[in-house]
Amino acid sequence: MERNKRLFEKSLKDYTILFLIIMLLIAVILVFVRNIFGSYTFEDFVNDFFNSLMGAIIPLIIFNILFEYLMRTHQSKVVQESIAETLLMKEEVLTQFSEDNRKEFLKNTAQSLVGKDEGEMLYSTLFVPYLSKSRNFRRNFKYYIFYTPEDKMRDLDQGARDLFPASDYVWVIEDLSYEKNVIRLEDELLVGFSYNEQQLESYFKNSRIVFRENLFLHEAQIQQMRAMEEAKLTEFVERSMQFAMEVNGVKLKVKGVIHENGGFVLRLDAQEAKFAEDGSYNRLKVNFRMPQMKAKKQFILVISEPTYGVDILFSNQLEQMNVSAVPFFDQDEIVESLPNDLTKIQLSSWVLPTSGVVFVWEEKQAALRAVDNVEEEASRAS
Structure with a gap:
């Protein structure tokens, strides 16, 4: 000056x-x-x-x-x-300015570009949750899902086979890994499983929950699960579901499993996990298997946080099934069909929350009958 x-x-x-x-x-x-x-x-x-x-x-x-x-x-x-x-x-x-001044600068910039009210909306809904660190970012998201019939689950214990008969259930093997700038406030992390798809969000609104999944069961099996003592439920999670979670290569111990109204929650001991404290990314890995009703012929995958790099692999190993993928990403033409009934989705860009994909399937014979019916109706109309 x-x-x-x-x-x-x-x-x-x-x-x-x-x-x-x-x-x-x-x-x-x-x-x-x-x-x-x-x-x-x-x-x-x-x-x-x-x-x-x-x-x-x-x-x-x-x-x-x-x-x-x-x-x-x-x-x-x-x-x-x-x-x-x-x-x-x-x-x-x-960086020499205070955090409040930088936030005010960002807000004023948004308002100058799109208008006062619109800029206020963008700032409060899109920026504030991440600036306040109540939301996280993820990278290198890999999610592999395999629908497997019971007869191929050779190491499945007899108790699980009896509780979930092969006539009504299949087993889903899930392998998930990603990097996330987790801010650990407690020495315990939670994982939630819900029996009710509609209640998945409401039952597990907790900043310590790092993963949640739908567990679709018939009412009879739900009642048997709820009747289990917590020690028995913990044994089921560790033995039958083979649940495991790692943070930066350190395996977390299951402290216990507690019942919730709409499902159950796993309590994981994170005291020995080596979390990065400078805001850098931590590597999380989750793998398990779980029973699912055969009648539920769909699998929904939703990206809940801004994520860079998505790799999804889906395999339905049930015989005589036609699988279709319905993606709802911003990008087009991202679904790739591979040999052995594998479906792959891969993105090398940022993916915003609420993006995802729905995998649906039906029996091949039913699909053929539907095609025949359409052709028959078309011939009659002509």
Whole structure:
């Protein structure tokens, strides 16, 4: 700022001297012309010189006033643009301001771009949850889902086979991993399973819950699950479901499983987990298997947090099934069908919350009958 002021004063001085020299030069020329074409005494020279000098002072004053006004206006704009450019382009400058000032700057910027009310809406709904660190970001999201008939689950214990008969149930093997900037407030993390799809969100609204899943069961099996003592339920989770979770390569111990109105919650001991404390990403890995009703012929996967890089692999190993994927991502043409009834979805970009995919399937014979019926109706209509 001081440097700009010195440059301005020097520029004003230079222009003033230049203007004065020009005016004096004009006066000298006039005197020279009069001396050539007529008698000219020293007294005449002195009078003409002072008259010319006085005549130059008034224009000089007016010139200085106008020049100073124009230069100050221009200089003010230059300084404002310089400050704005510094704030917008240099991160090290922004970090010197307080957090509240930076948030206010972000809010004002949004309002200046789209309008006051619209900018307020964008700031409060999209920015505030992440600026307050109540929401997290994820990277390298990999989710592999395999629907497997019971006869292929060779290590499944007899108790689970009896509780979930093969005539009504299949087993779903899930393998999930991602990186997340988790902010651990407690030494315990939670994982929730819900019997009711509609209650999944309401029953497990807790910042410590890092994963939740629907567990679709018939009412008879739900009642048997609810009748289990917590120790027995914990044994079922560890033995039959083979639930395991790791944080940065450290396996978390299951402290216990507690019943909830709409399902049950796993309590995981995170005291020995080595969480990054500088806001960097932590690597989380979850894998388990669970029973699901055969009648529920769909699997819904929803991205709940902003995620960069998504890799989804779905396999339905049930015989005579046609699987269809219905994605709801911003990108198009992302579904890839692979051999052995595998369906792959891969994105190398940011995916916003509420994006996802629904896998649905039906028996091939039923699909063929539906096609035959359509063709028959078409032939009748013709």
